[in-house]
Amino acid sequence: MIQQYKIIEKYLKLNIDGSRVGLERGESKSNYFCTPKGAKVIGWAGVDGIHYCFVRGFGEMVFAVSPMNTPGNYVHPVARDFMDFLQLLLACGDAAVLEQVYCWDQAQFDAFLQDNPLTGEQQAVLDAIREKLLLAPMEQPFAYIKELQAEFDYSRIKYTEDYYEWVPVEPKIPEWKVYFDGNFWGHHGRERAGKEIFLDRQFVWDDEVWHIPAIYTCSKGLVVDFCIQVPAERIRSFMDKWNLSIENDGTDFTDEQRMQIDAENPLAININPKVVLNGTVLSGSHGCGVSWNPCFPEGNGLEVKSVTQHYGLDPAYGWAIWRS
Known part of the structure; x- marks a missing residue:
């Protein structure tokens, strides 16, 4: 000093x-x-x-x-x-x-x-x-x-x-646990949390960078987290096109416009992955998604903050995250 x-x-x-x-x-x-x-x-x-x-x-x-x-x-x-x-x-x-x-x-x-x-x-x-x-x-x-x-x-x-x-004290991010019948917001019942198996796999599909940081073995099956990396410039361009902001969340758009916005949203994700295990195809039973928007970090919920923190995802990028 x-x-x-x-x-x-x-x-x-x-x-x-x-x-x-x-x-x-x-x-x-x-x-x-x-x-x-x-x-x-x-x-x-x-x-x-x-x-x-x-x-x-x-x-x-x-x-x-x-x-x-x-x-x-x-x-x-x-x-x-x-x-x-x-x-x-x-x-x-x-x-x-x-x-x-x-x-x-x-x-x-x-x-x-x-x-x-x-x-x-x-x-x-x-x-x-x-x-x-x-x-x-x-x-x-x-x-x-x-x-x-x-x-x-x-x-x-x-x-x-x-x-x-x-400024109220921000709620603390809860302990990281993943359940087969749960989602990013919690779970019901007395099911035990799955065991995390660290993968840190990355691949490019349709010009998008995908990450599979980990899978979880649960008593009822497997849980996989998919994280798609989205450049902030692409998100900003999308938001500018539709004049979206924290104040303008799209509620004043017509049904047709909202459908178009959903179709163009670079942070939207809904996939149905399949796992091949010893020649047997295992289909997903359910899934859920969250997203991280770097253009408005204050608008991101505690759930997606927990995911980005646990997996060490770069907050300068957008992230579309799907759990299946």
């Missing part, structure tokens, strides 16, 4: 106008309800209360805090340390880009940079950082931040009592 403090001190001694790149100087403490406990603010965006900070217990990691975001998305790590933070800033031109990466895919990230070229004032600030601190722009900034956020355990962040008055 000593080395990082030296970098911060050198940065502060540059006496540059960080507000030009979304890193305005200000109070080192924040009174916002969603600022983590033990936070030390290192810069402010100047809009919507957005600020960047270190958090006690997380070493040199830099976090973005956005009070106007939706519940569950107020705080995100954006850099492993302050040096990386400055290199990301050099690559992206404005700290606001780093704060927004959590809800963007690669295409949106690239489009924003292309549509928002640097001003002369921004370039002057970035040039000073690069030349005086001898830093180079971060290579692959989008991938860097996405990887950091995918690996981070958000449950470790602690908040003040004010936070929990605003």
Whole structure:
């Protein structure tokens, strides 16, 4: 941490106008309800209360805090340390880009940079950082931040009592168990949970990447989970075509339009797999599905969060998941 403090001190001694790149100087403490406990603010965006900070217990990691975001998305790590933070800033031109990466895919990230070229004032600030601190722009900034956020355990962040008055405590993901007569939402009866057999198989079918992470042996038969990987760009294109969002779920469409939407939905899945065991064909008796939408992570239910967490599915992709 000593080395990082030296970098911060050198940065502060540059006496540059960080507000030009979304890193305005200000109070080192924040009174916002969603600022983590033990936070030390290192810069402010100047809009919507957005600020960047270190958090006690997380070493040199830099976090973005956005009070106007939706519940569950107020705080995100954006850099492993302050040096990386400055290199990301050099690559992206404005700290606001780093704060927004959590809800963007690669295409949106690239489009924003292309549509928002640097001003002369921004370039002057970035040039000073690069030349005086001898830093180079971060290579692959989008991938860097996405990887950091995918690996981070958000449950470790602690908040003040004010936070929990605003945001109810999220229900915990239940212990992972799979039943033959159950589904993603639970089960009935006194059946024992199946035994998980790890497979981690992957194949391409009809230009789609399929994963079979595991099967489960139960007293009444086998249970198989199929996970289809869907690019976020494809989901975004589908949603834009039909103007779908959390607020607009399609209830105002005609029956014909809803049928067309269901047919085009890249996250829709309904399959009837068969297993050949020693020459005998075993057909599925029932099935159920859930999906993960990376374009609106706050809208995903606890059930699909449990699946993606258990199997380690990349949350930057969409996932159509079928249990049979």
